[in-house]
Amino acid sequence: MLALFISRNFSRPISQLNKKAHELGNDQSSADYHNGFCSELDELNETLDKTDDKLKQNKEFQNELLANVSHDLRTPLTMIKGYAEMIRDISHEDEQQCAEDVAVIVREADRLTALVGEILEYSELQMKDTEDIMSDCDLSKIVGTVTDSFESLFSKDGYIFECSIAENIHVCGNASRLTRAVYNLIDNALRHIGADKWIGVTLKVENGKEVIEIADHGDGIAPDELERIWDKYYTNRQRDGKGVSGLGLAIVKQTIGQHGGMCSAVSEVGKGCTFRLELNKL
Numbered sequence: 001m002l003a004l005f006i007s008r009n010f011s012r013p014i015s016q017l018n019k020k021a022h023e024l025g026n027d028q029s030s031a032d033y034h035n036g037f038c039s040e041l042d043e044l045n046e047t048l049d050k051t052d053d054k055l056k057q058n059k060e061f062q063n064e065l066l067a068n069v070s071h072d073l074r075t076p077l078t079m080i081k082g083y084a085e086m087i088r089d090i091s092h093e094d095e096q097q098c099a100e101d102v103a104v105i106v107r108e109a110d111r112l113t114a115l116v117g118e119i120l121e122y123s124e125l126q127m128k129d130t131e132d133i134m135s136d137c138d139l140s141k142i143v144g145t146v147t148d149s150f151e152s153l154f155s156k157d158g159y160i161f162e163c164s165i166a167e168n169i170h171v172c173g174n175a176s177r178l179t180r181a182v183y184n185l186i187d188n189a190l191r192h193i194g195a196d197k198w199i200g201v202t203l204k205v206e207n208g209k210e211v212i213e214i215a216d217h218g219d220g221i222a223p224d225e226l227e228r229i230w231d232k233y234y235t236n237r238q239r240d241g242k243g244v245s246g247l248g249l250a251i252v253k254q255t256i257g258q259h260g261g262m263c264s265a266v267s268e269v270g271k272g273c274t275f276r277l278e279l280n281k282l
Contacts, residue, residue: 021048073115076108083108118247121180122232125254134259136282137178139169139210143203146182154190158197165203169210170282173259181255184248185214185275192218194272209278217272226265252277 083101091097144165151161171178189199194217202213221229232250253263256277267273 073112076112076115079108080105080112118251122247122251122254125251125258134172134174137171137173137175139171139178139212139279140165140167140203142175142179143182143201143212146179146186147201150186150190159190159193160196160198161201162198163201165201166205169203169205171210171259171279172282173279177255177258181252181277182212182214184252185212185277188248188275189214189216189218192216192273194218200274205281208281210281212277212279213274215272215274220269220271220273221265221267222269223267226267229265230263 083104087098087101091101144163147161147163147165151159155161186199186201193199196217198217200213200215202211202215204211204213230249230253232247249263256263256279259279261277261279264276264278265273266276
């Protein structure tokens with residue numbers, strides 16, 4: 001009798017956990033487990049709950065991503081297909097027109113590549129189960145290298161990069177992530193640059209913080225939008241014919257947050273804006 005009593009009481013929580021395991025990730029789960037039978041099963045239940053939460057978060061993120069960027073993926077693909085058909089059917093005998101059509105295809109292919117890159121990067125940030133490896137990073141070198149790469153590409157078209165990069169600034173962080181954050185900010189400034197084609201890049205130490213500032217003389221951002229520009233898929237500024245996925249600044253914010261830092265922006269409509277990253281000193 002004792003053995004029968006123990007087996008029945010032991011099988012009940014096992015059955016509950018089995019049902020919960022089969023319903024992992026479901027929006028509506030009916031499985032219920034009552035703690036207290038034994039510590040090992042309680043720990044297993046806690047693990048299943050954490051796994052369930054993670055699966056639901058990933059599912060929600062995937063649905064949200066699909067809903068928000070499907071249009072942006074479709075647009076460049078439509079352009080590439082359309083201009084390729086024009087070359088095939090109309091402009092293949094006109095060398096100048098053909099070159100112009102090819103240029104559109106290349107531009108849209110670059111846009112599509114950048115879009116996919118942002119989606120993959122943000123997805124990786126959202127779905128990582130482990131922390132990035134942090135080490136001593138030369139922030140002066142990171143900011144200087146990223147700026148130089150943009151300057152070498154755009155200076156021939158009259159773009160002006162005014163740099164004030166302090167030397168020997170180091171931070172404990174992930175060099176790859178920080179490089180991407182600086183890249184995204186300069187890329188964002190280029191998309192919204194003013195008629196003077198000026199971009200300011202600053203790295204300094206201020207009030208015990210290591211500060212990166214990227215400035216432009218573009219149209220600026222309205223005060224009621226300044227806090228929202230860091231949100232994923234916020235589109236008023238990003239997609240006004242200039243942005244990519246609406247994820248660029250969200251990647252910056254999440255990266256800097258993972259480094260214990262802060263992001264902010266100041267702007268005056270019609271005069272440009274300055275994006276500011278603050279990181280703790282090494």
